[in-house]
Amino acid sequence: MTPEEIARLLQDTFPDAITDVAMGTPQPYVVVAAVRWPQVAYFLRDDPRLGFNMLRCLSGVDRPAKNELEAVYDLIAMRPADAGPDAYWLAASVFAVVVRVDRARPRIPSVAGVWPAADWHEREAYDLFGIVFEGHPDSVEDHDGLHPRRILCPDDWAGYPLRKDYLFPIEYHGIPGTTEYEMPNPVH
Amino acid sequence: MSWIENRFEDGLIVTSLDWAINWARQNSIWPVTFGIACCAIEMMATGASRFDIDRFGAGAFRPTPRQADLMIVAGTVTYKMASRVKRLYNQMADPKYVMAMGACTVGGGPYFKHGYHVVKGVDLIIPVDIYVPGCPPRPEALLEGLMRLQDKIRRETIARKTTVRENDEW
Numbered sequence: 001m002t003p004e005e006i007a008r009l010l011q012d013t014f015p016d017a018i019t020d021v022a023m024g025t026p027q028p029y030v031v032v033a034a035v036r037w038p039q040v041a042y043f044l045r046d047d048p049r050l051g052f053n054m055l056r057c058l059s060g061v062d063r064p065a066k067n068e069l070e071a072v073y074d075l076i077a078m079r080p081a082d083a084g085p086d087a088y089w090l091a092a093s094v095f096a097v098v099v100r101v102d103r104a105r106p107r108i109p110s111v112a113g114v115w116p117a118a119d120w121h122e123r124e125a126y127d128l129f130g131i132v133f134e135g136h137p138d139s140v141e142d143h144d145g146l147h148p149r150r151i152l153c154p155d156d157w158a159g160y161p162l163r164k165d166y167l168f169p170i171e172y173h174g175i176p177g178t179t180e181y182e183m184p185n186p187v188h
Numbered sequence: 189m190s191w192i193e194n195r196f197e198d199g200l201i202v203t204s205l206d207w208a209i210n211w212a213r214q215n216s217i218w219p220v221t222f223g224i225a226c227c228a229i230e231m232m233a234t235g236a237s238r239f240d241i242d243r244f245g246a247g248a249f250r251p252t253p254r255q256a257d258l259m260i261v262a263g264t265v266t267y268k269m270a271s272r273v274k275r276l277y278n279q280m281a282d283p284k285y286v287m288a289m290g291a292c293t294v295g296g297g298p299y300f301k302h303g304y305h306v307v308k309g310v311d312l313i314i315p316v317d318i319y320v321p322g323c324p325p326r327p328e329a330l331l332e333g334l335m336r337l338q339d340k341i342r343r344e345t346i347a348r349k350t351t352v353r354e355n356d357e358w
Contacts, residue, residue, distance in 0.1 A: 152305075153267075153268065153305060154267060154268045157267075161304050161305070166304070168304050169304065172267045172270075173267070173270075173271070175267065175270055175307055175312050175313060176308070176312060177304075177308075
């Protein structure tokens with residue numbers, strides 16, 4: 001199915017969940033409301049016409065001008081190329097979904113139960129952007145609330161490094177964070 | 189060698205003994221396999237047949253720091269890894285040496301300006317004896333660093349303690 005057909009099918013099935021459609025970009029996507037995202041995700045995976053059984057990538061995007069954080073889900077439908085014994089799998093169709101949330105309180109329902117790849121990708125998106133994926137299977141509770149466990153930075157890291165307004169740490173457990181240590185105006 | 193430290197003047201009695209002990213130590217520096225990132229590839233190349241670190245006696249890479257003399261920190265050290273580096277350094281027995289291999293361990297390397305998670309030089313964590321610059325340093329450069337370390341060991345004497353003891357927090 002072409003991306004336009006997929007977008008039309010989604011809009012017919014979920015008229016209130018699809019808020020925006022962008023087909024002219026190199027990676028065609030639809031924008032899904034965060035609260036309805038798990039329903040749309042199950043539909044994308046289980047519907048026989050679509051069958052997006054693999055989440056190839058989950059990317060986080062920081063848009064400070066619009067005060068939004070985005071999560072971009074790169075989905076592909078893997079099909080066997082032919083039915084023979086040496087059948088290899090091809091990406092039959094490619095689609096993307098964008099979920100936009102407010103930067104002050106970024107919360108997206110987790111789809112780790114839909115695609116297993118979302119488990120670590122959501123942990124990374126939390127670690128580097130601060131998007132809290134509710135219902136993630138590997139969540140921990142601390143002063144930031146209930147959130148997925150960090151995957152790249154240490155568990156007691158402060159801040160979300162890939163945000164545009166991130167301030168570099170001055171020191172971490174006694175190790176200086178910059179060679180401009182104790183200078184009054186460090187320039188990073 | 190506490191029974192002889194600072195008891196006699198330099199050069200007295202111990203010169204031949206120094207020569208023998210230093211000759212043995214410098215020609216059997218056993219490194220611990222501590223390849224963290226890309227410099228590990230060059231360390232492996234140095235251990236392989238073309239550049240053969242074993243002809244210096246340093247080809248016996250030990251998996252455990254407790255049996256090793258030299259820690260070649262090969263690769264970028266992150267904050268998450270810093271506590272482990274310190275712990276492994278503490279587990280090495282004296283006399284021990286540290287070689288900072290590659291630009292990242294010497295002073296942060298290419299991540300010096302924008303690396304939020306990179307320790308800007310491993311000497312912020314553990315004391316370093318030899319710095320080998322390069323990104324990554326060629327095997328010849330690593331062998332040059334090893335030979336400089338051998339020179340450093342040759343200058344040691346059992347009448348003076350040369351190792352550094354520090355407060356261990358991690």
